[in-house]
Amino acid sequence: MSIARFWRETPRRYNLGGSKCTMCGTAYFPPRAVCPTCAHHRESIEKMVPFQLSGDGEVFSYTVVHEAAEGFEMQVPYALALVRTVEGPVLTGQIVDVIPEEVRIGLKVRATFRKLREEGKAGVIHYGYKFAPAEELPTPPHGGASAAARSSATKESDRASA
Amino acid sequence: MRDVAVLGVGMTKFGELWDRSFREIGIEAGLQALVNAKLSSGDLGALFLGNMASGSLIDQEHIGPLILDYAGLGARHLPAVRVEGGGASGSLALHQGYLAVASGLYDFVVVGGAEKLTDVPDATGNQITSSAADHEWEVVFGATLPALWALIARRHMHEYGTTREQLARVAVHAHEMGSKNPNAHYRNKITLEQVVGAGVVAEPLGVFDCAPLSDGAAAVVLGPLDTAHKYTEQPIRIAASQVACDTMAVQHRRDITTLDSTVVAARRAFEQARRAPADVNIAEINDAYTISALVALEDLGFSEKGHAGPDFESGKFGPSGEVPVNMSGGLKAQGRPFGAVGVAQVVELVRQLRGEAKDRQVPNAKFALAHDVGGTGATSVVTLLERAA
Numbered sequence: 137m138s139i140a141r142f143w144r145e146t147p148r149r150y151n152l153g154g155s156k157c158t159m160c161g162t163a164y165f166p167p168r169a170v171c172p173t174c175a176h177h178r179e180s181i182e183k184m185v186p187f188q189l190s191g192d193g194e195v196f197s198y199t200v201v202h203e204a205a206e207g208f209e210m211q212v213p214y215a216l217a218l219v220r221t222v223e224g225p226v227l228t229g230q231i232v233d234v235i236p237e238e239v240r241i242g243l244k245v246r247a248t249f250r251k252l253r254e255e256g257k258a259g260v261i262h263y264g265y266k267f268a269p270a271e272e273l274p275t276p277p278h279g280g281a282s283a284a285a286r287s288s289a290t291k292e293s294d295r296a297s298a
Numbered sequence: 299m300r301d302v303a304v305l306g307v308g309m310t311k312f313g314e315l316w317d318r319s320f321r322e323i324g325i326e327a328g329l330q331a332l333v334n335a336k337l338s339s340g341d342l343g344a345l346f347l348g349n350m351a352s353g354s355l356i357d358q359e360h361i362g363p364l365i366l367d368y369a370g371l372g373a374r375h376l377p378a379v380r381v382e383g384g385g386a387s388g389s390l391a392l393h394q395g396y397l398a399v400a401s402g403l404y405d406f407v408v409v410g411g412a413e414k415l416t417d418v419p420d421a422t423g424n425q426i427t428s429s430a431a432d433h434e435w436e437v438v439f440g441a442t443l444p445a446l447w448a449l450i451a452r453r454h455m456h457e458y459g460t461t462r463e464q465l466a467r468v469a470v471h472a473h474e475m476g477s478k479n480p481n482a483h484y485r486n487k488i489t490l491e492q493v494v495g496a497g498v499v500a501e502p503l504g505v506f507d508c509a510p511l512s513d514g515a516a517a518v519v520l521g522p523l524d525t526a527h528k529y530t531e532q533p534i535r536i537a538a539s540q541v542a543c544d545t546m547a548v549q550h551r552r553d554i555t556t557l558d559s560t561v562v563a564a565r566r567a568f569e570q571a572r573r574a575p576a577d578v579n580i581a582e583i584n585d586a587y588t589i590s591a592l593v594a595l596e597d598l599g600f601s602e603k604g605h606a607g608p609d610f611e612s613g614k615f616g617p618s619g620e621v622p623v624n625m626s627g628g629l630k631a632q633g634r635p636f637g638a639v640g641v642a643q644v645v646e647l648v649r650q651l652r653g654e655a656k657d658r659q660v661p662n663a664k665f666a667l668a669h670d671v672g673g674t675g676a677t678s679v680v681t682l683l684e685r686a687a
Contacts, residue, residue: 197554198452205440205441218549227549
């Protein structure tokens with residue numbers, strides 16, 4: 137992916153900047169130029185205003201990916217989910233800081249800024265949102281140190297500070 | 299608008315056709331269809347070619363005239379148009395060909411579909427498969443096409459109690475039928491245990507829940523129904539051809555366990571044909587992923603919402619069931635050369651309606667449905683076919 141193609145989406149991918157229809161009040165992410173659900177479809181043109189998502193939401197559905205998308209090979213297996221935000225829009229993103237088996241429908245999560253992928257060793261690094269649990273997870277039954285397990289489950293490769 | 303009939307059909311074997319080029323397979327299918335239709339080349343008015351990703355797969359765009367040229371029709375200067383709609387490219391091409399004949403603009407057209415998926419490594423093939431999803435808001439965040447279907451599967455299991463075994467049953471059925479189809483990519487039978495125990499792609503979907511990367515081509519010749527008997531002993535009337543689209547990304551769907559594009563395309567098609575799902579006695583549906591078949595059976599009106607899993611287990615969609623589905627082996631076993639898929643579905647159904655399907659013939663097949671999906675359902679195409687008097 138070209139640098140410009142990723143760079144121009146930075147405000148959305150870094151800050152969760154969406155849009156809202158001033159005709160019907162529905163929020164969208166990513167932002168839209170016209171309201172798809174509003175009965176005033178045509179009249180909503182130029183009536184869409186910027187809208188900031190809080191990053192809070194819950195898992196609506198999830199999977200654990202074993203055959204990675206391009207650039208995610210070092211992260212398998214990784215949890216990927218549809219997250220329904222408290223403001224309404226649903227986002228697709230990874231669930232991190234969690235053992236994949238702990239992800240469930242209804243899990244409360246919060247957006248976190250992470251490295252998504254990099255294009256080879258000297259290539260462009262893409263950053264954006266992932267989601268981390270925003271609720272206390274139960275201690276695993278066999279007395280394992282859950283925090284340590286979760287920490288190791290968080291792949292070094294997606295640390296934004298890298 | 300006038301009635302349109304399928305006059306001739308042809309297809310190549312599907313699979314890893316390493317010794318054959320894109321143009322070779324495209325032409326083989328097209329010429330077979332032409333000969334099958336007993337049509338003179340001079341009668342042809344246009345070519346519509348379904349293809350999803352020739353640029354990425356074989357570094358070749360502009361493939362309409364490429365196929366036309368090597369079909370020996372270049373110097374006749376026919377229009378040749380490529381049509382793209384992800385995995386539904388072939389059915390979309392069929393829709394364009396149908397409109398072209400129905401409108402009266404052309405009398406006879408060839409609709410082809412071709413894809414060469416095994417000239418690239420598997421990883422590249424998978425990446426190109428995922429390009430039918432929303433790259434900037436799904437794939438960039440770690441999604442693949444099977445992962446997106448896995449999200450649909452998980453929610454379907456959560457809401458309706460669909461089980462892992464019910465999903466697996468779809469793949470077992472596909473391979474059972476593929477074993478009877480000489481053109482199929484896979485002709486081996488598999489067991490429920492093999493499907494459930496196979497390597498995981500995106501939970502709950504494993505390797506056997508996903509259709510393969512295949513090469514292949516298929517073609518049909520279309521013409522006006524009123525003169526169809528001159529060109530074929532058994533004309534097959536296109537009773538309806540309907541396309542419907544939906545949001546590009548799964549995340550924006552009204553209900554991720556339903557493909558609204560399929561629901562709407564089917565509703566429009568049954569309205570156009572003045573028929574109902576109960577009239578269908580054979581169908582070819584999208585089983586690119588086992589979950590996509592279950593969702594399709596519900597969205598097309600063959601199962602109550604949430605009941606496709608149990609219905610599939612009961613044998614309702616088997617060879618002697620109420621609505622035999624994917625007698626070809628479907629995308630899972632016959633194969634999945636994107637642009638060829640939708641055309642191959644029609645080839646199979648025409649053979650069934652003519653009574654030429656040999657080992658996999660459904661007795662008294664009279665009214666058939668083909669269902670093709672692009673990506674995760676941003677495009678659905680439903681075609682209804684019937685044996686003409």
